[in-house]
Amino acid sequence: MDSPERKIMSVLNGKTVTPPPVWLMRQAGRYLPEYRQTRATAKGFLDLCYTPDKAVEVTMQPIRRFGFDAAILFSDILVIPDAFDRNVKFVEGEGPQLDPIDEDGIDKLIMPDIIQHLKPVLETVTRLRAGLPAETTLLGFCGAPWTIATYMIAGHGTPDQAPARLFAYQHPKAFEKLLSIIADASIEYLVAQIDAGADAVQIFDSWAGILGDHEFDAFAVKPVRRIVDAVRTARPSARIIAFAKGAGYNLKSYRQGTSADAIGLDWSVPLGFAAELQKDGPVQGNLDPLLMVAGGKALDDGIDRILTRLGNGPLIFNLGHGITPQADPDNVTRLIERVRSFRG
Amino acid sequence: MDSPERKIMSVLNGKTVTPPPVWLMRQAGRYLPEYRQTRATAKGFLDLCYTPDKAVEVTMQPIRRFGFDAAILFSDILVIPDAFDRNVKFVEGEGPQLDPIDEDGIDKLIMPDIIQHLKPVLETVTRLRAGLPAETTLLGFCGAPWTIATYMIAGHGTPDQAPARLFAYQHPKAFEKLLSIIADASIEYLVAQIDAGADAVQIFDSWAGILGDHEFDAFAVKPVRRIVDAVRTARPSARIIAFAKGAGYNLKSYRQGTSADAIGLDWSVPLGFAAELQKDGPVQGNLDPLLMVAGGKALDDGIDRILTRLGNGPLIFNLGHGITPQADPDNVTRLIERVRSFRG
Numbered sequence: 001m002d003s004p005e006r007k008i009m010s011v012l013n014g015k016t017v018t019p020p021p022v023w024l025m026r027q028a029g030r031y032l033p034e035y036r037q038t039r040a041t042a043k044g045f046l047d048l049c050y051t052p053d054k055a056v057e058v059t060m061q062p063i064r065r066f067g068f069d070a071a072i073l074f075s076d077i078l079v080i081p082d083a084f085d086r087n088v089k090f091v092e093g094e095g096p097q098l099d100p101i102d103e104d105g106i107d108k109l110i111m112p113d114i115i116q117h118l119k120p121v122l123e124t125v126t127r128l129r130a131g132l133p134a135e136t137t138l139l140g141f142c143g144a145p146w147t148i149a150t151y152m153i154a155g156h157g158t159p160d161q162a163p164a165r166l167f168a169y170q171h172p173k174a175f176e177k178l179l180s181i182i183a184d185a186s187i188e189y190l191v192a193q194i195d196a197g198a199d200a201v202q203i204f205d206s207w208a209g210i211l212g213d214h215e216f217d218a219f220a221v222k223p224v225r226r227i228v229d230a231v232r233t234a235r236p237s238a239r240i241i242a243f244a245k246g247a248g249y250n251l252k253s254y255r256q257g258t259s260a261d262a263i264g265l266d267w268s269v270p271l272g273f274a275a276e277l278q279k280d281g282p283v284q285g286n287l288d289p290l291l292m293v294a295g296g297k298a299l300d301d302g303i304d305r306i307l308t309r310l311g312n313g314p315l316i317f318n319l320g321h322g323i324t325p326q327a328d329p330d331n332v333t334r335l336i337e338r339v340r341s342f343r344g
Numbered sequence: 345m346d347s348p349e350r351k352i353m354s355v356l357n358g359k360t361v362t363p364p365p366v367w368l369m370r371q372a373g374r375y376l377p378e379y380r381q382t383r384a385t386a387k388g389f390l391d392l393c394y395t396p397d398k399a400v401e402v403t404m405q406p407i408r409r410f411g412f413d414a415a416i417l418f419s420d421i422l423v424i425p426d427a428f429d430r431n432v433k434f435v436e437g438e439g440p441q442l443d444p445i446d447e448d449g450i451d452k453l454i455m456p457d458i459i460q461h462l463k464p465v466l467e468t469v470t471r472l473r474a475g476l477p478a479e480t481t482l483l484g485f486c487g488a489p490w491t492i493a494t495y496m497i498a499g500h501g502t503p504d505q506a507p508a509r510l511f512a513y514q515h516p517k518a519f520e521k522l523l524s525i526i527a528d529a530s531i532e533y534l535v536a537q538i539d540a541g542a543d544a545v546q547i548f549d550s551w552a553g554i555l556g557d558h559e560f561d562a563f564a565v566k567p568v569r570r571i572v573d574a575v576r577t578a579r580p581s582a583r584i585i586a587f588a589k590g591a592g593y594n595l596k597s598y599r600q601g602t603s604a605d606a607i608g609l610d611w612s613v614p615l616g617f618a619a620e621l622q623k624d625g626p627v628q629g630n631l632d633p634l635l636m637v638a639g640g641k642a643l644d645d646g647i648d649r650i651l652t653r654l655g656n657g658p659l660i661f662n663l664g665h666g667i668t669p670q671a672d673p674d675n676v677t678r679l680i681e682r683v684r685s686f687r688g
Binding site: 159162165166169170172209210211212213214215216246247248249250251252267268269270271272273288290291293294298302305320324 | 503506509510513514516553554555556557558559560590591592593594595596611612613614615616617632634635637638642646649664668
């Protein structure tokens, strides 16, 4: 249900809120000493995601400390491949690793019981909604099928996800099935998050930017459109943010193509272009995360440029990508104060 | 001097040539067995660049095998930091390494004798022009100041060049000096390449895509503009291609901002946008390099889409980034035949 007090929901409904609401991607993370403390009590990163006590705690930490307008479920986009039994592991300092899948493996891939597998994550969502202040929006999320597929094919992250791009050229039918089954799983997962208490969900397409024109439409737009349509039909009150990192000029057609309620903008999106995109609906972004390390005048100037260009339209203030472990929590305080002092 | 027979020079002068001329970024490279053979005779990668006999040989190999419309000097963008005595090394399987520079180091940085240091490279250019068929354009090149600076600051490549981005926020004055001195060195270097026989030069800004709006203008556009203006004033017959990889929507202002004769397009640039950009002047690109691995129908379709959208305007057919070691030389033959059979 839509609460008029949840500012982010107002923006997602197309309204201009002044000052704009603010949250930060990866706001529950290693830059916070309290996060590192909780993290140290978990056996591994997935253990943290799958233990509601701990996942609730780390999700709440930045809300308590900074009073963001949204809490985002603490989890990872790779819980979906994990539900597909791809043996997902987070190796300290090396990033995620999973069993790479080939044509044959895709052929044999069957839909897992998403709700059963991700029960602890859904339990976290329920507890969060119960524990959060009424005015705080609760965001769920998942990875976009293309981004999830890049990890499933390569078995790890790569500088340009060449393995998945090459696989898609060489085995178009198998790749289509892979995107399709990931989309099916994501629909179930997002609907379940909404039922558990998420007000809105974000679909992260971290690797959209390395796709060619034709592939962007086929791999980044169409599967996300399917998810948006299905989630919206199932749960009309939910709102959906789609974030295609590095999509550049392709963002022009991305909102209409995906029909998402809002689009996320990475820090490389020029503000003149962002203002054009905002004419068609709400945008979220797009401060360079490194400014949370740099601080000072560079930070203030970066914030002011965004507020000046985008603050008088439907805007959710955010970074252009996740906050980094090197960020100074004091800079987060500074950012929130500055954004909240904006008067239009 | 401008030769009417050199098709790439015609395109760079704004003419539509049918079929479009073609060359491939990194066309002298590890996908060729003859390259690997010559490479094995060199002590290291820089040794290959600094030994005219070997550098001429590897530059000529793809011309002999495929008859490309351009030969590009075999060298590396990091010869400029090497001229600045930054101790550049290419470590097998690890990418380039150099001594990272800090604020103090930048303060002490002085212009080296570029011509003296890069004498063997210039000797290679001279010998190439003498040995190349008259109809083959000879391209020189350098890295753009921003991209060179990212390596000089970090001391190696990183996934998102965060060290240089952060340094620029924290030490704006020092960073400005660094860009400026790299630009000075690049001007001297490019003019010397032209004097040695290069018809045109390409400026590679491989890391332009991770810059924010404001930084794109300050770090990617302005320093390249300075180089273009200075080179053009010194050698009016030379033509200049600027390639800002990942620049996305920013390409809209990049040509005018840099005043380059042609702009390179990476494979993520949508063809509709590319066609818009082509209205303002010649473009170069933009096939996904992985299609040179995949081959087959995917390759044919990719080529045809570019020819259909861009083939009837000033176009230099190329990849959207360098050809990879995994590419099949037979796919290069296939590409050239297909491009050359285009009748408009």
